[in-house]
Amino acid sequence: LSSSAMAPVQADGEASAELEEALEVSLAAAFQDLVDFDALARKQKQFAKARVLDGICRRIEADEHLVDEDSRAAFLQDQRRCPRGHALALEPNLCKVWAGGCDECGSTSCPQQPDNAHMAPCLDGAWKVCKQCDWVLCGDCSTSSSSRSDESKTLAVLRRLAAKASREKASIAPNASFRLANDLGESQEMHAFVDGPVVRQIVSQGNLNVCGAAAVAGVLNACTEHLPRKKRLSLSWQEILFGHFQERLKLQVHDDEGEPASWKVGKAHIRQVIESFPGMRARDLIGLEQAAPENRVAAWKMLVTALRKPHTAVFYHTQNRYSGHYTLIAGAAGAVLPRPTLGPTAAARLIPYHPQHSAIFTNQVRQEPIQRVAFDRVCEHIIRNKGFFCIFAVEYSPR
Numbered sequence: 001l002s003s004s005a006m007a008p009v010q011a012d013g014e015a016s017a018e019l020e021e022a023l024e025v026s027l028a029a030a031f032q033d034l035v036d037f038d039a040l041a042r043k044q045k046q047f048a049k050a051r052v053l054d055g056i057c058r059r060i061e062a063d064e065h066l067v068d069e070d071s072r073a074a075f076l077q078d079q080r081r082c083p084r085g086h087a088l089a090l091e092p093n094l095c096k097v098w099a100g101g102c103d104e105c106g107s108t109s110c111p112q113q114p115d116n117a118h119m120a121p122c123l124d125g126a127w128k129v130c131k132q133c134d135w136v137l138c139g140d141c142s143t144s145s146s147s148r149s150d151e152s153k154t155l156a157v158l159r160r161l162a163a164k165a166s167r168e169k170a171s172i173a174p175n176a177s178f179r180l181a182n183d184l185g186e187s188q189e190m191h192a193f194v195d196g197p198v199v200r201q202i203v204s205q206g207n208l209n210v211c212g213a214a215a216v217a218g219v220l221n222a223c224t225e226h227l228p229r230k231k232r233l234s235l236s237w238q239e240i241l242f243g244h245f246q247e248r249l250k251l252q253v254h255d256d257e258g259e260p261a262s263w264k265v266g267k268a269h270i271r272q273v274i275e276s277f278p279g280m281r282a283r284d285l286i287g288l289e290q291a292a293p294e295n296r297v298a299a300w301k302m303l304v305t306a307l308r309k310p311h312t313a314v315f316y317h318t319q320n321r322y323s324g325h326y327t328l329i330a331g332a333a334g335a336v337l338p339r340p341t342l343g344p345t346a347a348a349r350l351i352p353y354h355p356q357h358s359a360i361f362t363n364q365v366r367q368e369p370i371q372r373v374a375f376d377r378v379c380e381h382i383i384r385n386k387g388f389f390c391i392f393a394v395e396y397s398p399r
Helices: 003-034 037-065 069-075 150-167 196-200 211-223 237-246 267-274 293-308 375-384
Strands: 089-091 127-129 175-181 187-194 280-286 312-319 324-329 331-335 359-362 371-374 390-396
Touching: 150 175, 150 187, 150 196, 150 331, 150 359, 150 371, 187 196, 196 211, 196 312, 211 237, 211 267, 211 312, 211 324, 211 390, 237 267, 267 280, 267 390, 280 293, 280 375, 293 312, 293 331, 293 375, 312 359, 312 375, 324 359, 359 375, 371 375
Parallel strands: none
Antiparallel strands: 089 127, 175 187, 187 331, 280 390, 312 324, 312 390, 331 359, 359 371
């Protein structure tokens, strides 16, 4: 065909394409008038939120009403990990080894049988354990128990106070009073408090074995938090480990694999580094003599007083399932006497020693406070090791 003959065909094709395009524009405009896309987007967001809330409600309902062990095991499969990051395995037979107690709240009783008499699988108190670290959580701390123990309730109060101290930078010693009730309707008034500067100035050691350096950095930072910015310490564990333990004291600060470690750091080295800073002083608080049963009332009073003293932090040399451990004590809790009916009511309540309820708030594996440890357990550990492990106070006072 000649070019003159093809011209009408091309013209018809172009017209058809224009017509099709115009038709699509017209249909899109009509559809836009029929559908409010902004409203549709808002509804989609609301639907997504509703699905999330529905999932949360279903999990809450499952936690309250699951009765078969397999379903509960599935629900709790990924709930918790040990401080070293290992997944915890569900163990329903808690009463067989429950005497060791929970590694977070310190509870040693079974929610179903306080005397630990039964050996059968215990669904209500199902607990979890790390097979590698032997880290044990009771049913309350692994969210599997329907009724919380007194120890778990106290730990929850301490953790709330720590969260408050982290948020409120001017908070010195957040505290709270609460009651613990038993099945007989009897109640015990309790009081808990945390050391605000210690909570805020914790220096994390991560997954490294540098507890000595991290604890020293944290205690120095906490004791000087009140100072003007130019005088305030803001140390890292690296500065303490390499700048003081390695450079000044000539200690080995790496393990066999070359990782940073404070294995060679002892209490004498720690006190030497602490007191090398202007105004810092360390003094013994609880050792073998103070931990003895006949001296425990006075020891507890000294510990509570030190925790509440301004510009002071409490250093704790303890032991976990792997090795010795240096950390800080971030708070305490215990039973209190009834308030007087007349006269002013002090925010900071007197907390006399109580063998069941007196406890400290600390971390026997890392630095961040997550554990409630019974004071009697602390003292018995010091006695068993003939005073090798101890508690001492670190204070700042200008010379």
